[in-house]
Amino acid sequence: MVHLLRRRTKGCRDPEDLQNDNHSQRDFHLSARFWSRTVLAGGVLAVFASCLPARAAQLTVVAVDGTLCDITRTLASSAAAVTCLIPPGGDPHGYRLKPSDRQALAKADLVLHNGFGLTPSASKITTSGKVVAVGNVALPRYKGNDPHIWHDPANSAAMVTVVANSMAPLLPQAERAALGARAAKAKAVFVALGGWAGAQFSGLPAAKRVLVTDHQTYSHLASRYGLKEISMLDSYTTGGVLRPSSFQTITAVVKASGAEVIFTSSLPANKTLRRISRSTGLPIAKTPLYGEGVASGQTAVSTATLNICTIVNGQGGRCDRGAAEKLAQRWSAIP
Numbered sequence: 258m259v260h261l262l263r264r265r266t267k268g269c270r271d272p273e274d275l276q277n278d279n280h281s282q283r284d285f286h287l288s289a290r291f292w293s294r295t296v297l298a299g300g301v302l303a304v305f306a307s308c309l310p311a312r313a314a315q316l317t318v319v320a321v322d323g324t325l326c327d328i329t330r331t332l333a334s335s336a337a338a339v340t341c342l343i344p345p346g347g348d349p350h351g352y353r354l355k356p357s358d359r360q361a362l363a364k365a366d367l368v369l370h371n372g373f374g375l376t377p378s379a380s381k382i383t384t385s386g387k388v389v390a391v392g393n394v395a396l397p398r399y400k401g402n403d404p405h406i407w408h409d410p411a412n413s414a415a416m417v418t419v420v421a422n423s424m425a426p427l428l429p430q431a432e433r434a435a436l437g438a439r440a441a442k443a444k445a446v447f448v449a450l451g452g453w454a455g456a457q458f459s460g461l462p463a464a465k466r467v468l469v470t471d472h473q474t475y476s477h478l479a480s481r482y483g484l485k486e487i488s489m490l491d492s493y494t495t496g497g498v499l500r501p502s503s504f505q506t507i508t509a510v511v512k513a514s515g516a517e518v519i520f521t522s523s524l525p526a527n528k529t530l531r532r533i534s535r536s537t538g539l540p541i542a543k544t545p546l547y548g549e550g551v552a553s554g555q556t557a558v559s560t561a562t563l564n565i566c567t568i569v570n571g572q573g574g575r576c577d578r579g580a581a582e583k584l585a586q587r588w589s590a591i592p
């Protein structure tokens with residue numbers, strides 16, 4: 258029965274919150290409070306009882322973008338009500354705040370966003386709560402211009418620390434130790450993910466550690482694992498406009514790069530990628546890379562392993578999917 262009813266209680270959320278709930282397919286668990294209510298009242302009535310106004314003091318958190326939604330929900334468990342703004346597959350760069358987002362932001366105790374300008378609309382947030390640009394706090398010395406920092410698992414581990422440290426002072430004392438325990442487990446999974454990723458990439462010959470994409474999204478992953486990232490449109494065009502001369506340069510650079518495949522963020526791939534595929538003779542990967550956050554129905558960890566397997570397999574290597582699955586399970590089992 259626990260498994261049938263598994264669901265994190267976050268108070269009774271409105272339909273928008275439920276729509277934005279990226280976690281519907283995993284790792285819900287029943288808080289002791291909800292469970293005791295259910296047992297005491299029995300049956301369906303108890304489910305409605307759980308939808309009566311939640312604990313007035315429950316911490317409310319909004320996670321804006323990137324993989325923060327999953328990291329925040331995992332760390333919050335039932336200790337906070339978490340609303341996520343950008344759904345899986347959403348584009349953080351072009352995201353515009355909806356009226357319901359503004360409402361959620363206005364009443365939040367804590368607002369977490371990725372930082373480094375991933376979501377420009379995050380600079381327009383109005384809230385009386387605390388706002389944390391998680392990436393900027395996690396990587397204070399980073400001076401580059403790629404906001405997709407979570408693709409390096411070490412950065413994700415650092416983000417876990419920042420999210421936990423941001424949440425802890427706002428929680429009742431009694432909840433903090435459990436938060437710390439979840440954060441420790443979450444960091445351990447990202448450390449293990451980092452080791453697994455290193456093993457996958459080291460199986461590729463050095464000349465094949467190449468990642469050809471349209472826009473720069475994986476520089477953090479690339480620099481951690483010694484990949485050569487060629488983000489064609491960012492490196493060889495101005496504003497993504499493909500002039501004949503840049504088209505020729507891209508074709509030459511990609512052909513000489515050791516790339517086996519051109520990676521895409523969406524399928525079917527856009528016209529420009531198809532054109533470059535024809536000019537270079539390289540196929541477009543059959544699986545997309547999920548660069549902007551968590552893939553639909555996936556977690557922060559399973560999205561990372563999917564991406565890494567896509568890259569390694571695309572470049573002619575072999576990916577240990579069994580070990581990847583175990584990592585994803587460890588993440589989802591964080592209580």
Ligand SMILES: [Zn+2]
Binds near residue numbers: 350
């Ligand atoms: Zn992006």
